[in-house]
Amino acid sequence: MTTNGTAGQDYLSVTDIHKDFGGLEVLKGITFGARQHEVVSLIGASGSGKSTLLRCINLLEIPDRGEIAVDGKKLPLSPSGRSHRHITNQRDVRLFRASLAMVFQNFNLWAHMTIRQNVMEGPVQVLKVPKAEAAEQAEALLARVGLSDKLDAYPAHLSGGQQQRAAIARALAMQPKILLFDEPTSALDPELVGEVLAVMRDLATEGRTMVVVTHEMGFAREVSENVIFLHQGRIGEQGPPEQIFQSPKTDACRKFLASVL
Amino acid sequence: MFDLVQTYLNLKIAASDSICSALSPISPELFVNACPRFFDGFFVTIELLLLSSVLGFLIALAVVLARVSPNRFLSIPAHAYIYVFRGTPLLVQLWVLYYGLGSMGAEGLGPLWPFFKEGWWVGLLTLTLNTAAYVAEILRGGIENLPHGQVEAAQACGMTWSQRMRRIIFPQAIRIAWPAYGNEVILLMKASALVSTITVMDLMGQTRTIFSRSYDLSIFLYGAILYLVLAGLLTLGLRLVEARMAIPSFTQAKSSRQP
Ligand SMILES: Nc1ncnc2c1ncn2[C@@H]1O[C@H](COP(=O)(O)OP(=O)(O)OP(=O)(O)O)[C@@H](O)[C@H]1O
Numbered sequence: 001m002t003t004n005g006t007a008g009q010d011y012l013s014v015t016d017i018h019k020d021f022g023g024l025e026v027l028k029g030i031t032f033g034a035r036q037h038e039v040v041s042l043i044g045a046s047g048s049g050k051s052t053l054l055r056c057i058n059l060l061e062i063p064d065r066g067e068i069a070v071d072g073k074k075l076p077l078s079p080s081g082r083s084h085r086h087i088t089n090q091r092d093v094r095l096f097r098a099s100l101a102m103v104f105q106n107f108n109l110w111a112h113m114t115i116r117q118n119v120m121e122g123p124v125q126v127l128k129v130p131k132a133e134a135a136e137q138a139e140a141l142l143a144r145v146g147l148s149d150k151l152d153a154y155p156a157h158l159s160g161g162q163q164q165r166a167a168i169a170r171a172l173a174m175q176p177k178i179l180l181f182d183e184p185t186s187a188l189d190p191e192l193v194g195e196v197l198a199v200m201r202d203l204a205t206e207g208r209t210m211v212v213v214t215h216e217m218g219f220a221r222e223v224s225e226n227v228i229f230l231h232q233g234r235i236g237e238q239g240p241p242e243q244i245f246q247s248p249k250t251d252a253c254r255k256f257l258a259s260v261l
Numbered sequence: 262m263f264d265l266v267q268t269y270l271n272l273k274i275a276a277s278d279s280i281c282s283a284l285s286p287i288s289p290e291l292f293v294n295a296c297p298r299f300f301d302g303f304f305v306t307i308e309l310l311l312l313s314s315v316l317g318f319l320i321a322l323a324v325v326l327a328r329v330s331p332n333r334f335l336s337i338p339a340h341a342y343i344y345v346f347r348g349t350p351l352l353v354q355l356w357v358l359y360y361g362l363g364s365m366g367a368e369g370l371g372p373l374w375p376f377f378k379e380g381w382w383v384g385l386l387t388l389t390l391n392t393a394a395y396v397a398e399i400l401r402g403g404i405e406n407l408p409h410g411q412v413e414a415a416q417a418c419g420m421t422w423s424q425r426m427r428r429i430i431f432p433q434a435i436r437i438a439w440p441a442y443g444n445e446v447i448l449l450m451k452a453s454a455l456v457s458t459i460t461v462m463d464l465m466g467q468t469r470t471i472f473s474r475s476y477d478l479s480i481f482l483y484g485a486i487l488y489l490v491l492a493g494l495l496t497l498g499l500r501l502v503e504a505r506m507a508i509p510s511f512t513q514a515k516s517s518r519q520p
């Protein structure tokens with residue numbers, strides 16, 4: 001964990017993020033960090049703002065206030081007055097986004113493309129990787145998530161678990177610095193959850209930096225270095241999984257864990 | 262280019278000749294005599310229809326991009342254009358552009374006069390602008406029916422607005438919108454008969470001329486049959502394109518993938 005100069009320093013740093021939806025203050029100042037090779041799990045009740053936080057990190061929602069930096073590079077938000085709504089440079093934003101890959105609850109594979117094309121699309125269009133190279137990479141990544149026999153299948157013909165594994169391969173194809181997961185197993189039938197968690201566990205072991213919103217407490221406990229409990233738009237509690245799961249300090253966290261465990 | 266036009270004209274005459282002579286043993290005398298005129302009109306209708314649907318489609322692409330753009334200086338004019346052309350009868354549009362503008366004459370219209378004095382050109386222009394408005398709305402329906410996650414996935418991997426449009430949104434929207442688009446082409450074919458009111462000798466114009474010489478009402482039946490043949494050909498063409506674009510269970514996927 002002590003690679004060139006980032007030792008002890010946050011690879012992802014999120015500072016004082018605020019987000020307001022037409023008067024509803026969803027995020028009320030969130031600050032946390034993740035070191036390289038670290039897995040951070042975000043847990044919390046429905047509506048506590050987990051998805052919103054994740055979406056703010058890669059600018060699918062524009063935070064009203066706050067700062068985000070990846071690998072020492074600050075997200076190109078330029079405060080105008082009291083709000084961040086004006087973004088300096090669309091190109092910077094896109095490059096920034098490309099360094100963070102997102103895996104969605106509903107997979108969001110592109111329905112008009114085969115799995116292979118889904119995985120090739122970002123590299124070819126955004127990273128300008130030559131097609132042949134992107135195809136090779138796509139095949140390797142899909143093999144890695146166990147989908148070698150589905151390369152030319154369309155998303156509609158795959159099970160939920162297979163679609164999510166393909167979506168993970170698509171995220172990896174962007175060579176992201178950080179992987180963001182928003183409840184990647186919540187839309188799956190129970191018997192399909194395991195295969196997706198297995199892939200994610202594998203990525204964690206490999207040393208990927210990941211931020212995972214999850215309701216799978218067993219998984220959070222097993223793979224994360226740090227667990228963050230979100231409560232009503234604030235960080236209610238955070239710490240290593242042993243602490244959060246075995247001796248939570250706040251009532252809210254205790255109650256939440258009692259309701260999900 | 263000129264060669265191409267000449268080849269087309271020759272082909273047209275050859276086609277009309279051979280169809281008419283093939284039909285003559287099995288047709289009533291009335292039709293046999295009028296056959297070349299019918300086919301003259303038939304081809305005028307096809308020409309207007311193909312040109313206006315292709316040009317109209319291209320304009321519709323530009324209009325729908327403006328319409329869904331977050332920039333109000335683009336979306337408001339696009340909206341107004343669609344509103345005007347969908348909200349007024351095609352007949353009125355034809356008459357305004359042909360008789361209305363045409364009444365300004367050579368002095369009023371200057372270099373545009375040669376264009377506006379020809380019913381055929383005004384007909385083509387009006388049909389094009391009219392269908393573009395409808396097609397833009399049809400495409401917008403397709404775009405807005407896309408699950409938002411499709412676009413977010415594209416944003417999340419860093420695609421530009423134009424990449425998202427070109428690679429993700431449009432290819433799906435066109436497939437969603439295709440049945441409605443096919444409907445619009447057939448409606449346009451029928452509506453095109455109105456150009457006969459601005460002196461264009463399309464299938465309807467020719468049918469009326471032939472009728473005015475014989476006063477035999479069955480003439481209209483032959484006209485109708487030719488329209489039906491054209492509708493059949495168009496439907497076939499639209500189906501072929503649909504089949505070429507088809508993606509296994511794409512449309513079912515749309516509805517079942519919504520959370
Ligand atoms: N685009 C939006 N517009 C308005 N309100 C929103 C929007 N997105 C989220 N919200 C609101 O913000 C709050 C937090 O939502 P968020 O999706 O972040 O919660 P969550 O912690 O991810 O919940 P869940 O576990 O159910 O996914 C909710 O009350 C939600 O209704």
Ligand SMILES: [Mg+2]
Pocket residue numbers: 050051052183
């Ligand atoms: Mg959520």
